[in-house]
Amino acid sequence: MNADKIPDIIIGRLPVYLRALQRMAENGMKTTSSQELGELVGISAAQIRKDISQFGEFGKQGTGYSISFLIDKLREILNVNRMWDIVIVGAGDMGHALARYQGFSNRGFRVAMVFDIDNAKVGQKIGGFIIEDASTMTERIRSAKIKMAMMTVPASAAQAVADKLVQAGVRAILNYAPTSINVPHNVRVQYIDPSTHLQRMTYYLD
């Protein structure tokens, strides 16, 4: 299974399948079908079978998928059968919400550090974290060998912060700043910008 060979659009659907399967498991379900999963996530059964079959034969004709088996396989494929430490850069409202968010641990993630440049914030607590001085960020991240970051900084600061994160060894950035950032090819970026998502919908409204 070569990372380059599977289209990223398929990779993007796997976490959605995993999330739905985890909810099924929490509700006590043991098996499911591509039809049932498809209805839950709003994707066709054929697409789901095709996506999953990229990685092997995980279901049996007629009996469907074992939910726990498929969860294990998807966690393995997505590399979340382990915990990833993440730093948060920017301790504004969004940084606060993420630092206090309870939904990371069962998805493979653990917030490890929170940074801000504002001296008035440094030393304060959010969630279980003491906000650290962003000037120490590169060194702190590098020595802890942290590979993931969430950036909740203003758009004007985003590129400079991203550059520092990359220098520190970060390989995956979830960017909440409402701007595109440039990173080297071996670094992944995902964007969360509510206005962008909303504009994708207003196109269809009248």
Add this chain to the structure above:
Amino acid sequence: MNADKIPDIIIGRLPVYLRALQRMAENGMKTTSSQELGELVGISAAQIRKDISQFGEFGKQGTGYSISFLIDKLREILNVNRMWDIVIVGAGDMGHALARYQGFSNRGFRVAMVFDIDNAKVGQKIGGFIIEDASTMTERIRSAKIKMAMMTVPASAAQAVADKLVQAGVRAILNYAPTSINVPHNVRVQYIDPSTHLQRMTYYLD
């Protein structure tokens, strides 16, 4: 220009172009090229030209695009050459962050109401809003003719809240609850779930 004819993947890129163009304009720039825009947003110049040409001829060979003209056209195409009122359902940390977020107004959006089911929260203020009782939500949204909502509720409550929003006439939902929801075909949903975005990146990490 028929909404059904343009692939949604193209529509999804237009807000990213618009965001970059707005930053260029804020920085005093007057014209740009598909090359320059492409470098900013990490999309090829050819793809940008192809995407934009779906909607008409907005640039001139050799002289590139007028930024203000292209902004106007994209805002018109995306229906954000007007203000959209939005409700927030769920006044937890994320609802707070969104209610206080300053980045909506220059993108076409205005938070109009915030709802929660928790009696302890109802009547409290966040941002400029008084948190309203979710039991009044359907009626309040319907009489204000609001078409858009952001849902920041627990996964377990998401489907029931979505059903009520649809009943109230909402046609576009930005869902922050970490679960898929089912809505009628004439209602759009976009998802923001940091864990899903993060898992899409861990696939590529080792």
